Amino acid sequence: MAARVGIAATGQIKFGNLSEYDLVDIMAYAATEAMEDGGIVEKHSIIDQVIVANMGGGIINHQTGIASSLVSRLNLEPASAELVENGPASGASAVKVGWMAIASGLADVVLVVGGETMRKVTGWAATDFVATLLHPEAEYNMGLTLPAFGAMFTRLYMERYGLTERDLALIAVKDHENGAKNKFAHVEETCTIEAIHDNANAHVVNNYVAEPLRLYSVCPVSDGAAAVILVNMDSPKAQQFRKPPIRIAGIGSATDTHCVHNRKDPLALAAVRVSAERAYAMAGLRPADISFAELHDAFVTLEMAISEEVGLFPRGKAVDAVRRGDTRIDGCLPISPSGGLKAKGHPVGATGVSQVVELVRQLRGEAEPGRQVKDPRYGMAVNFGGFANNVVTIICARE
């Protein structure tokens, strides 16, 4: 039987423009915060393995061997260390690899750190860097980028389900309301539906990025790092942490075709659905059991599409939930209480780890006032790689 794996500690640096800092330094900062959170004194004797999530070190930072570098920066030798690169799902994949290391009996304590510094280059260069995950000949060479895919996806979703630009703005308002209260969020500002949609000058304040997606429909380009410490909950080492662990109840991942045009229905996110089904099966849970979710809203349409694929709302009905306010922090199913990628930011390698940090903070009751979900039991995170061709779902439980 696999070991029970829990999250004993979390750490994060505030997302934003950290371009003056070194990539490994911000990862080390998040890791140190996690050790602080766990109250670890003898870090050398307790951490068996380090898993690092990063997507752009080689391209943006001209730096490889990042896991080795981080171990050395933290003086954690001789812990074993590996890098996980799985596009924007690198973070959750790293958590999964850490989970596997413990579940298999290879390690008892694993430090997982995700980090990215995307603002060392222009926004356009960062967009180009992320686009390297697309099919090189069929997509990238045709000039496609992730915002372009997001725009086409949104246009189709609008046609099929009656989504409007005002609905997109409503999600942004909700996300920024949460993000403004999150000390780790890149954008700590609220926005109003009048200002970003209804007013005469809204088209400038909230300009098109890739029509119909506007500035407030897409995530910012962020730097950041996040860390979690995973433990074998039945190991004596788990007792050395000062807080009881939050259990990883379910974890699942799945893939879909690399090229979006090879899918029967471009709106069907099969990898999201299957990864969630696997996570639910492992956890022995159903969608109705989920108290709140952190979904990969790199552009806000995805929040709705993912919430439907994982069964939180019937297909095509998430937009009604948004209009009713169901997904607000005081709604019946809060989504992205952290502010989501939209407001918290999306440093790609860090995002999946940061989502898990948020699950833990919520389940421990440690979120800031005004964005703490009421008495949550199960939190779900969906980290979305590529254009939904590699997705990881994690469900955490308060024991």
Place this chain on the structure above:
Amino acid sequence: MAIEDLERILGAPQMPLQPYPAKVITLANGKEMVVREAKKEEVGVLLGTVYPLVGVAKDFYDVVAARMYEELLAWYRNRIANMFAIVGVIDGTIAGIVTSRQVHEKLGMSLHTLAIDRGLRVGAHLFAAKMENHIDVLGAGEVWIVAESPIGYKRWMLEYELEDRSSLYPEVRHELSGVPTHSLTRALWEKHRANKCTGLRPAPAHLLATAAKLKMPNRYPQIPGFKREQWQRASA
């Protein structure tokens, strides 16, 4: 030589500049920002606003603040020609400042853009207002622009698709430090104005009234824990 005679020699010759008509922009957070021309007698409050940022290295705030401080002082003491400053004011408090000067009736020389409030595109709105003043109000055919910070480069050079005039050096040379000069031509302005420049005119009187007496900010996102009273005591 009498001091008045010396002043006539040392002081900058000034050409009359049309006043910039005030406007109001509703920011993303719903707050109304009054955008209006600053008056020379308001330089004191502008200097007090800029000064704390001279010590902030992040995002080149130090260089921009120090240079803007000098420009404002030179404006007050008549050592710069044809300068204007535009302020963004939220609830009476200064949220951002831009400085610029008209070289002659066909050429504008953009000086600096300083956003105090972050995350609301205050700097972008004020930069657009500065360009609007140069081209639409004062009638310039182009504005020469440089950027100290990477953020400035992204916001101006890339987003406005400015023409790179650096190959024309030294004939084309921005007044700031000899760094590569870019130009916003009237054609580029016409192309980008609709998506970059906004604001309600005439500005409602009640909002203009809130911006009549400028207040220095008591909060700087760039300076965590900033308290003006403590800071003033320390700097004294």
